[in-house]
Amino acid sequence: MYNILMTILPIANNNYVAFTFFVGCMAMLAASVFFFFEVSNTDKRWRTSVLVSGLITFIAAVHYYYMRDYYLATNTSPTFFRYVDWILTVPLMCVEFYLITKKAGAKIGLLWKLITASVFMLVTGYIGEAIYGAETQSWVWGTLSSVGYLYIVYLIWFGEVAQLANNAGTAVATANKTLAWFVLVGWAIYPIGYIAGTHGGLFGMDVFHGLSLDIVYNIGDAINKIGFGFVIYSLAQSDKPTLA
Template identity: 40%
Template sequence: MGYDTAPSAIHASQLRAVARLALDNEGLIASHPDQAVQAVEAGFKSLPHEDQVGIVQWIDRSLNPPTHPWISTESGAVLGAHDIVGSTFFIAMNMMLAFTVFFLLERNAVPAQWKRSVTVAMLVTGVAFWNYFYMRGAWVKTQQSPTVYRYTDWLITVPLQIVEFYLILQATTNVSVMLFWRLLIASIVMLVGGFCGEVGACSVLVGFVVGMLGWLYILFEVFCGEAGAIAGNANSKACASAFNTLRLIVSVGWAIYPIGYYMVYLGPTFSYHADSVVNIIYNLADFVNKGAFGLCIWAAAKSDVKKGLLA
């Protein structure tokens, strides 16, 4: 976390705020306030120091609700030296920007049939960069999972990644538009299920099952369905190679997300560390999957350039 965990971090004023807020919530502050506060302070001091720090953070958020994450100039807007989760937000954000600039510069250096695919790859990382800019600020300021920002990002970037399958196949043959809609709807079902489970709109198990069904349908379509059959008969080695690599990313790379969801919300790691664990997993998965997704398309496009197919 980004807060100082040294013993001196628990100041007397913070300790008294903890006691008074706890007693006020129970309606006990009116009678014998000094004795009651002293009793709560004694109980607080007996807790493990990590729990003390966590309680102080919660009290601070309760007494000082955050405004827009990047308007404030308070120290809470500065990344802490030991905030591993916050560091992963910064790393992912910077890498998304780097990927976006790279794809922008390379867009005009690929054959015409690949330009739309590279453009979509650029949009994926560009949208992710914009959302990570706000996610990192929300985390540093509140130390809470930026779930809404996260799913806002995914609701745009994941369907765009699914579009890549359609564009790659369309570059070599006529593809039914229904394939596009089936993949798009499945990706939205996958995301809505996960979102509802994480925010409590349904049980975490129901959200997990719905999300898994959407993901499994996508895997069926790209391996055994119409998309897989078309890719198997593609006459372009570059397109076939890109499709197979994207298929590998969707099956192996995307598996990180449901594994992380299960570990945090359904597995033994569910605790007050849940936000930290799930955000580290999601940040690293986004960095790998979004970047690798675009790079494999760029690599396939450049292989056509080497064959003299640049338009």
């Protein structure tokens, strides 16, 4: 396996799945460089948030490099590598909600709620896709995964995160609302990939036949991870202290 992943394999012109892995890797890497360089140009209140944004895209870039070569070498979806990526990056994306509302009084308990819900969502999703993906009961695990997702949606739209963001000022409230839309709409891309990649993923029915789950996941990752980072960066740039 190590030798396979260390070999740089060429991409055929019509291999669109591998191409999205390549573009995703380059896009994530470019975003990481930008966020890391901008940390020093960011007000100290938001440096950690911008740094976390860079970590998210950097971790993803490394995994996309491996996933591209794995896919080219085996012609199978790199499910394990993808979930390793997500188990690291998705909780970090949830950490961003805690960081931007911390100055409004967010407690460590909120951080653990977000992390626990995201890990639950990913673990149940992995079980459904990697273990039961070829069986019709994969929809059960997909439904369980959705419970964690919906809890996160509740927290950031109506629950504790939303309330804290509204008390933190206009800039934070606006950023939280934008990030909330990413979670509600952008993260909704992933169930499409799950349904396309499992047998009976939609309540026992096979739909999206012929749609590549990897293309769906790759597009979703690029939109959400890079988009999350730029929302945080925009917040850091707009919420600067006023000079007397």
